[in-house]
Amino acid sequence: MTKAAPLTLDVRPELRAGGEPFPRIMLAAASLEPGQALRLLATFEPIPLYAVLGRKGLAHRAIHHGEADWEILFTPETSAPPAPPPPRATSGSHSGDGSGWPEPKQSLDNRGLQPPEPMVRILSALEMLAAGEVIEAWNDREPLLLYPELEARGAAIQVRQGTTGVRLLIRRGA
Amino acid sequence: MTATSDRLSRWTPAMFAAALLNLGLGLLLPVLGVGWPAQPATGPISLAVVHLLTIGWLTLLMFGALFQFVPVITSRKLPSQALPLVTLLGVESGLVLMVGGFCALGHWAWVARLLPVGGGLVIVALLVGGATLLVPLAAKRPVPLSARFVLAGLGFLLLTILLGLSFALALTVPATGPALAPLLTDGVGYHVLAGLGGWFTLTAIGVSYELLPMFMLAPHERGALGAAVLWAGVGGFLAALTAGLAGSVWPVGWLAALEQVGRLGIVLALGLYLADVVRLYRSRRRRQIELHNRAAIGAFVALGLAMLLAVGAVVTDRLAALAPSLVLLVLLGWLSGLGLTQLYKVVAFLSWLSRYGGRLGRGPVPRVQDLVNEPRSVGFFVLYFASVAVAAGAAAFELSDVIRAALACALLAVLLLAREYTRAWRAVYARGAPAAPARSPTLPGPQGVRR
Numbered sequence: 001m002t003k004a005a006p007l008t009l010d011v012r013p014e015l016r017a018g019g020e021p022f023p024r025i026m027l028a029a030a031s032l033e034p035g036q037a038l039r040l041l042a043t044f045e046p047i048p049l050y051a052v053l054g055r056k057g058l059a060h061r062a063i064h065h066g067e068a069d070w071e072i073l074f075t076p077e078t079s080a081p082p083a084p085p086p087p088r089a090t091s092g093s094h095s096g097d098g099s100g101w102p103e104p105k106q107s108l109d110n111r112g113l114q115p116p117e118p119m120v121r122i123l124s125a126l127e128m129l130a131a132g133e134v135i136e137a138w139n140d141r142e143p144l145l146l147y148p149e150l151e152a153r154g155a156a157i158q159v160r161q162g163t164t165g166v167r168l169l170i171r172r173g174a
Numbered sequence: 175m176t177a178t179s180d181r182l183s184r185w186t187p188a189m190f191a192a193a194l195l196n197l198g199l200g201l202l203l204p205v206l207g208v209g210w211p212a213q214p215a216t217g218p219i220s221l222a223v224v225h226l227l228t229i230g231w232l233t234l235l236m237f238g239a240l241f242q243f244v245p246v247i248t249s250r251k252l253p254s255q256a257l258p259l260v261t262l263l264g265v266e267s268g269l270v271l272m273v274g275g276f277c278a279l280g281h282w283a284w285v286a287r288l289l290p291v292g293g294g295l296v297i298v299a300l301l302v303g304g305a306t307l308l309v310p311l312a313a314k315r316p317v318p319l320s321a322r323f324v325l326a327g328l329g330f331l332l333l334t335i336l337l338g339l340s341f342a343l344a345l346t347v348p349a350t351g352p353a354l355a356p357l358l359t360d361g362v363g364y365h366v367l368a369g370l371g372g373w374f375t376l377t378a379i380g381v382s383y384e385l386l387p388m389f390m391l392a393p394h395e396r397g398a399l400g401a402a403v404l405w406a407g408v409g410g411f412l413a414a415l416t417a418g419l420a421g422s423v424w425p426v427g428w429l430a431a432l433e434q435v436g437r438l439g440i441v442l443a444l445g446l447y448l449a450d451v452v453r454l455y456r457s458r459r460r461r462q463i464e465l466h467n468r469a470a471i472g473a474f475v476a477l478g479l480a481m482l483l484a485v486g487a488v489v490t491d492r493l494a495a496l497a498p499s500l501v502l503l504v505l506l507g508w509l510s511g512l513g514l515t516q517l518y519k520v521v522a523f524l525s526w527l528s529r530y531g532g533r534l535g536r537g538p539v540p541r542v543q544d545l546v547n548e549p550r551s552v553g554f555f556v557l558y559f560a561s562v563a564v565a566a567g568a569a570a571f572e573l574s575d576v577i578r579a580a581l582a583c584a585l586l587a588v589l590l591l592a593r594e595y596t597r598a599w600r601a602v603y604a605r606g607a608p609a610a611p612a613r614s615p616t617l618p619g620p621q622g623v624r625r
Contacts, residue, residue, distance in 0.1 A: 047391075047459050112459055115388055116527070116542060123535030141394060144246045148181055149531055 006037040006073065015043045022049075029053055029074070038074040045070050051111040051138065054164055101158075101171055104136035105129060111140050111165050119146045122170060126155060129172040137168040181527050182242065185258040187599070189238030190517065192266060194592050196230025197510065201585040204578060211574040215498055216362070222276035227505060228369060229296060230269050233331075235513050236377055237261055237303050239520065240324060247318055247384055250310035257306040264299020268292040272342075279345060290342035297335045304328050319400050323380025326408045330372025333415065337365040360422035364415055366501070371440065372411040374509050375477075379403065379447055382470075385516055386451070390458035390467055396450060403447045410439025437488070444481050448474060465548040465555070466519040472559035473515060476507025479566075498569040506562045506584065514558065514591055522546045522598040529601055540604040547603050551594050558587035 009028045011021035021042075029038055038058065040046070049072075050060045058074040065071060106125055110118035118139050123146075125135050142159060143166075150157050154173030159166060200223055203209055209223035241258045245251055252258070271292025278285035307328065311321050341361065344354035387394045396403075413436030421429035451474055455463070480503035487496040522545040530539040565580035597603060 045459075045461060112391065114391055114460060116523070120534055120539075125535070127535040140391070141388075142249070144249050145181075145527065147249070149534065152532065 004033045004036040006039040007032060008039040008041070010041040012041055012043050012069075025049065026052075029056060029058065032076070035076055037076065040072045040074065042070045042072065043068040046072065047112040048109065051109045051165070055109075101134050101169060102132065104134045104169065106135045108135065108137040111138055113140075116145065119143060119149065122146060122168070123149060123153075126150075126153070126170060126172055131172055131174045134169055134171045137170065138162075138165045139168060140165055142166050143168065181531050182524055183238075183245070183252070183258065184255045185262055186238045186242045187524070189234050189241070189258070189262050190521065190595075192262060193231050193234035193238065194588070194595070196226050196234065196269075197588055198585065198592070200224075200226035200231060201581055201588060205582045205585060207578070210498065211569070211572070211577045218276045218279040222273045224501075224505075225269065225272055225276070227510075228374075229265060229272075232374055232505075232509055232513065233300070234262065234265060235517075236327075236374070236381075237265075237300075237307075239381060239516075240307055240377075241303075242520075242524070243381070243384060244307050244310055244321070244324065247320055248310040248314035250313050252306055253309045254306065257302055261299045261303035261306070264295055264302065268295030268297075268299060271295060275342070275346065283346070286346045289346050290339060293335070293339045293342045297339060300331060300335060304331065319396055319404065320380040320384040322404055323376050323383065323407075326404070327373050327377030327380065330368050330376065330411060330415075334365060334369040334373050337361060337368060341365065356423050357419075361419065364418050364422075367411070367418075368415055370501070370504050370509070372415065375444075375504075376407055376411070378509060378512055379407070381516070382451070382512065385519070386454055386467065386470075389460075389464060389519060390455065391460045392454045392458040399446060399450045399453070403443050403450060406439045406446065407443030410436050410441075410443055412436070414440060441481060441485060444477065448478055448481075464519065464543075465546075465551060466515045469515040469518070469552075469555035469559075470512055472555065473508050473511030476503050476511055476559070476562065480504045480508060496570060499566045502562060502566040502569055507559070507566065511559060511562070514588070515555065517595060518546065518551065518591070518598075521595045525599045525601060540601070544604045545598045545601055546594065547597075551591065554587050554590040554594065558584055558591070561587060 007028060009025060011024065014021045014024075025040065025046075032038055038053075040049075045062055045064070053060065053074050057077050059077045061073045061075070063071045063073075108121055108125055110121055113121070118137070122135070122137050122143070125137075129135065142161075147157070150170065156171045156173065158169040160168075203223050203226070204211065209217070209220040213219055237258070241252060269292065271288040273292075275286050275289025275292055278288065280286075307324070311317070311325055314321060317325070337357070340354050340357050343350045344358050383396060383400065386392065414433050415436070417429045417432035417436060421433060455467075455471075480500055483496060483500055483503065484493075487493045487500065493500075522542055526540070526542045526545055533539050561580045561583035565577050565584065568576035568580060
């Protein structure tokens with residue numbers, strides 16, 4: 001397979017002007033040919049983007065050239081994008097097999113966020129749900145400090161360890 | 175007003191407060207001329223001060239932290255929230271008796287017997303604390319790397335306190351003298367190695383492997399390097415201690431050789447650990463390092479310097495002369511330094527969790543960072559580590575006045591830091607901070623990116 005040259009996207013001018021290049025980046029990522037890499041130039045390391053593009057099967061390599069000068073190469077992983085991870089039920093009240101729960105209303109990607117930010121985002125999203133509704137969240141690690149908060153709010157959680165993080169399904173109680 | 179809730183290990187804040195009081199006292203006494211450097215380093219008053227620092231400060235700090243974090247790393251509850259109080263009260267009252275016993279050594283034989291009585295009380299309190307921690311630690315499968323270090327550390331704690339009790343009995347109960355005399359001549363070094371090395375250092379490594387990746391967003395799995403640190407460290411301390419102790423009663427060549435192998439294992443473990451810490455800082459995904467982890471570099475440098483000094487002292491046969499510098503670097507630089515820096519984050523985090531945990535998602539709450547004032551605290555950490563460095567340097571040349579002045583500066587830094595911990599605990603800074611805007615919990619936008 002012949003590989004096309006990387007597609008270069010320079011979002012630094014837009015960032016310096018206070019713009020929001022996220023949609024452009026996603027469009028560029030969607031327009032990549034099979035096997036083609038995306039070369040992104042930015043003014044900071046776009047950590048949350050790694051998780052977003054990682055789920056599209058793009059691995060990242062960041063080079064810090066200097067102050068406010070980052071180059072990130074997103075290359076297609078040779079293997080297929082990771083399949084949904086095998087279930088791994090944890091012990092205690094926060095276990096389950098996912099059966100009988102409705103489809104998640106919303107998906108949060110909390111990877112790359114510093115504690116307690118993942119917990120704050122999950123609880124904020126939870127408060128917007130109606131009783132019985134479910135959200136999905138991806139975290140870097142098992143959210144052990146979240147469990148007591150969920151318990152106090154009568155919410156249930158299912159935890160599955162994946163290769164690229166921990167997948168949580170959280171259902172609001174009645 | 176204090177922050178408490180069932181999100182916290184109930185007695186952990188009290189243990190931290192008691193530990194800091196003991197640290198302050200342990201620094202104040204030498205500044206006032208009580209104990210080393212004004213008096214001999216191995217004199218009874220100096221030993222009283224050292225035990226204020228090791229039992230009163232570091233052991234209480236470690237247990238306070240472990241009661242809070244072992245349930246988190248094992249996702250299992252402690253069997254009781256009351257048993258930590260037994261540990262706190264037992265350690266504090268036992269320590270008071272021990273200090274009294276040390277001060278009476280050589281003067282009032284009967285009062286000196288408080289030493290083994292107090293030591294026994296400390297042992298019972300620590301066994302209760304250790305058993306409380308073992309319940310969740312033993313139930314978790316597979317055992318996480320950080321928990322393995324803690325388990326090993328608790329094992330060496332047992333060895334340390336049993337050795338200490340033997341000394342206390344040999345010193346104060348004449349009938350036990352003949353049986354325990356060989357220990358008194360050679361054993362003190364092993365007591366120090368088991369305590370500062372096996373117990374504190376291995377446990378501190380385990381706790382650091384949990385806290386550093388968490389707040390720097392570095393890979394949590396330490397792989398082969400982390401496993402090598404564990405096995406070289408545990409094997410090294412075990413070989414050096416058992417072969418050394420056995421060799422002091424039964425001096426044969428192969429035991430001495432095994433002790434040397436053990437010492438090499440310790441050096442290897444600490445070298446690998448420091449290399450892994452460098453790897454951990456470099457692989458962090460968070461560009462900005464928070465103050466507590468920037469300041470912790472001072473503790474890692476102290477550990478590296480202590481290691482080099484220990485190797486140099488053994489090679490040049492100057493261990494006795496350099497022992498005070500070495501103990502200062504390990505006790506105040508590495509262990510207390512790591513403890514003071516991590517407390518800065520831990521206190522703010524626990525305060526935030528207990529104050530705002532129930533309100534999360536239901537309205538604006540301050541961020542954890544709003545509970546501390548990092549620019550104000552930078553200088554306090556610099557003052558602390560610089561003072562310890564000066565004290566350790568001056569100790570090598572027996573400059574008693576310089577050591578005392580440096581320890582006075584370290585005490586000032588500790589007092590200023592303790593005031594910052596108190597402010598974080600009472601959320602003093604958060605009252606002035608604007609409440610964080612409620613964030614829309616969507617896929618990462620710019621607000622999640624620019625940090």
